[in-house]
Amino acid sequence: MPVNFLRRLFLCSVLVASVVSLSAQRGTPQPVSTDPYNIWPAKQLSTPGRLGNFGHYSASIQRREVGAAPETHTNFSHFLMFTSGEGNVILGGQIVDGPDGKKMIKGGDTHKIVLGEMYHIPINTAHQVVPNAGSSVTYWVTNINVLK
Structure with missing residues (x-):
C-alpha cells in the first residue's frame, strides 16, 4: 500500500507540474498586483x-x-x-x-x-x-x- 500511495503522489506531482508549465508557456495573464504602489528602476x-x-x-x-x-x-x-x-x-x-x-x-x-x-x-x-x-x-x- 505505501508504495502505491507514493507512486500516485509522484504521478500527481508530475501532472500538476506539467499543467503549471504548459499554462506558463501559453502566456496566461499575470496575477493582479496587490502591492500598495510600484516603483520600477530605470534599468x-x-x-x-x-x-x-x-x-x-x-x-x-x-x-x-x-x-x-x-x-x-x-x-x-x-x-x-x-x-x-x-x-x-x-x-x-x-x-x-x-x-x-x-x-x-x-x-x-x-x-x-x-x-x-x-x-x-x-x-x-x-x-x-x-x-x-x-x-x-x-x-x-x-x-x-x-x-x-
Missing part, C-alpha cells in the same frame, strides 16, 4: 517585459524590431511612450495584405517617433511601430482593458 524600464497587471489596466515595456507586423485590438486601448530608438509610428487606416504578402497599414498617418511623447491608441485603431533600418524601438505600454 527595468529599458528591458522588455511585463511590469504589472492592475485589473482593468496593465503595464509593460515592449521592443519592436524591423519587420514587426501592424496590430489592432478589440479589447483594450494603448498608451505608448517611446523610450529609445528611432523610426516611425503609423496610426489609423486599415491593415491589409501588402504586395509581398506581409501585413501593412493602408491609409494611416505616419509620425516620426519622438522620445518621451505619449501616444493614445483607441480600441480598433490600426497601429504599427516601424524602427529605422538595423535598429529597434523600445517603449512603455499601458493597456486599458474594456469592461464587458
Whole structure:
C-alpha cells in the first residue's frame, strides 16, 4: 500500500507540474498586483517585459524590431511612450495584405517617433511601430482593458 500511495503522489506531482508549465508557456495573464504602489528602476524600464497587471489596466515595456507586423485590438486601448530608438509610428487606416504578402497599414498617418511623447491608441485603431533600418524601438505600454 505505501508504495502505491507514493507512486500516485509522484504521478500527481508530475501532472500538476506539467499543467503549471504548459499554462506558463501559453502566456496566461499575470496575477493582479496587490502591492500598495510600484516603483520600477530605470534599468527595468529599458528591458522588455511585463511590469504589472492592475485589473482593468496593465503595464509593460515592449521592443519592436524591423519587420514587426501592424496590430489592432478589440479589447483594450494603448498608451505608448517611446523610450529609445528611432523610426516611425503609423496610426489609423486599415491593415491589409501588402504586395509581398506581409501585413501593412493602408491609409494611416505616419509620425516620426519622438522620445518621451505619449501616444493614445483607441480600441480598433490600426497601429504599427516601424524602427529605422538595423535598429529597434523600445517603449512603455499601458493597456486599458474594456469592461464587458
